[in-house]
Amino acid sequence: MRGSDDHRPLLAVTMGDITGIGPEIIIMALSEAELYGLCRPLVLGDLPALEKARAVCGSRARLHATDDPGSGFYQPGTIDIMVLSDLTADAVSYGQPTRDSGAAMVGYILRAVELALAGQAAAVVTAPISKAAMHLGGYHYPGHTELLAERSGAREFAMMLAGGAFRVVLATIHCPLREVPGRLNTPDLVRLLALTNHSLMMDFGIQRPSIGVAALNPHASEGGLFGDEEARVIQPAVDQALARGVNVIGPLPADTIFVRHQRGEFDAVVVMYHDQGLIPLKLLHFGDAVNVTLGLPIIRTSVDHGTAYDLAGNGRADPGSLKAALRLAAKMAHARAKCRQGHERGSE
Numbered sequence: 010m011r012g013s014d015d016h017r018p019l020l021a022v023t024m025g026d027i028t029g030i031g032p033e034i035i036i037m038a039l040s041e042a043e044l045y046g047l048c049r050p051l052v053l054g055d056l057p058a059l060e061k062a063r064a065v066c067g068s069r070a071r072l073h074a075t076d077d078p079g080s081g082f083y084q085p086g087t088i089d090i091m092v093l094s095d096l097t098a099d100a101v102s103y104g105q106p107t108r109d110s111g112a113a114m115v116g117y118i119l120r121a122v123e124l125a126l127a128g129q130a131a132a133v134v135t136a137p138i139s140k141a142a143m144h145l146g147g148y149h150y151p152g153h154t155e156l157l158a159e160r161s162g163a164r165e166f167a168m169m170l171a172g173g174a175f176r177v178v179l180a181t182i183h184c185p186l187r188e189v190p191g192r193l194n195t196p197d198l199v200r201l202l203a204l205t206n207h208s209l210m211m212d213f214g215i216q217r218p219s220i221g222v223a224a225l226n227p228h229a230s231e232g233g234l235f236g237d238e239e240a241r242v243i244q245p246a247v248d249q250a251l252a253r254g255v256n257v258i259g260p261l262p263a264d265t266i267f268v269r270h271q272r273g274e275f276d277a278v279v280v281m282y283h284d285q286g287l288i289p290l291k292l293l294h295f296g297d298a299v300n301v302t303l304g305l306p307i308i309r310t311s312v313d314h315g316t317a318y319d320l321a322g323n324g325r326a327d328p329g330s331l332k333a334a335l336r337l338a339a340k341m342a343h344a345r346a347k348c349r350q351g352h353e354r355g356s357e
């Protein structure tokens with residue numbers, strides 16, 4: 010245990026759905042000694058589930074339960090856990106979430122938000138949840154993103170997935186594809202472009218970000234032959250964002266915008282719907298990409314994958330994305346702390 014001079018950001022790491030791969034990837038990621046040089050990870054979750062995952066992974070890490078974030082060891086070889094549920098190991102059947110595991114899973118997230126809002130955690134890093142299990146547990150949100158936004162009081166927020174410099178930001182998230190055209194509107198897109206621009210500067214340290222905007226229709230509708238959302242909704246948003254000083258180009262045909270993105274032309278591409286952005290992102294970066302919620306008063310990163318029930322309990326899941334999420338959260342925490350110090354100095 011180090012004292013109050015410990016400048017490593019404390020990360021509240023939620024265990025996610027304990028019947029999925031969350032507990033295993035936590036054990037594996039936190040077995041990497043190097044991570045402890047960057048951050049103080051505190052797991053929020055279920056002790057029997059973590060013990061079970063430790064056995065599955067053949068890990069010898071010591072599990073240290075603590076109620077006080079200030080009392081963790083945060084050293085390689087020990088995993089600190091704030092115990093928020095105690096579902097017996099027998100009650101945890103891999104791939105079979107229950108009402109109790111669903112409710113417990115949301116409890117970890119809510120506690121993490123409290124810690125972050127109270128300044129006891131510098132960031133929240135979430136292991137995967139199943140949206141169906143969330144509903145089973147009595148919480149009717151599309152995912153973490155909306156729950157976190159509501160609980161932290163964020164009015165404007167967005168989902169970004171970042172695989173290195175290949176970043177995509179979603180204009181619509183979890184909704185039926187048929188609803189996408191009706192959900193797109195110019196004012197929301199302008200706000201999303203401004204938020205993306207701001208986050209790229211503040212959290213990613215990019216001085217003058219370059220943002221591409223994907224079209225919705227084939228060939229960006231080819232002058233109205235294949236739809237009108239480009240002319241009616243997207244182009245006006247791009248024009249308004251440009252007038253506000255955002256360095257943005259689009260709407261560009263979605264079948265080639267990611268080729269240009271991959272070649273380094275953009276710092277982020279705003280996409281119109283979930284799979285438009287996440288297919289190229291996961292094709293190129295599954296296993297090292299990070300889900301970042303933009304616009305929250307707290308920092309939140311997450312993995313680029315789901316609960317992988319087909320893998321849970323066999324110890325073969327890849328912890329790469331969780332490691333990347335922990336590293337990025339630590340980096341963002343340092344960036345925000347530096348920003349705050351700058352503001353404080355400026356106001357002295």
Ligand SMILES: NC(=O)c1ccc[n+]([C@@H]2O[C@H](COP(=O)([O-])OP(=O)(O)OC[C@H]3O[C@@H](n4cnc5c(N)ncnc54)[C@H](O)[C@@H]3O)[C@@H](O)[C@H]2O)c1
Pocket residue numbers: 030034136137138139140141153300311312313314315316317318319320325326327328329
């Ligand atoms: N961050 C999150 O909380 C998050 C992200 C995506 C999906 N989900 C949820 O997860 C559930 C399952 O979704 P899905 O089946 O579409 O996606 P999934 O990512 O769980 O699984 C898709 C495929 O990828 C594999 N895979 C996933 N993670 C892996 C890892 N770490 N290592 C190796 N292989 C891995 C799985 O075995 C499966 O074959 C859904 O309820 C979905 O909503 C949650």
Ligand SMILES: N[C@H](C(=O)O)[C@H](O)COP(=O)(O)O
Pocket residue numbers: 138151152153154155283287300311312313314315
């Ligand atoms: N759309 C994300 C993905 O496919 O990886 C994922 O479902 C995350 O959703 P939340 O962060 O809102 O739970």
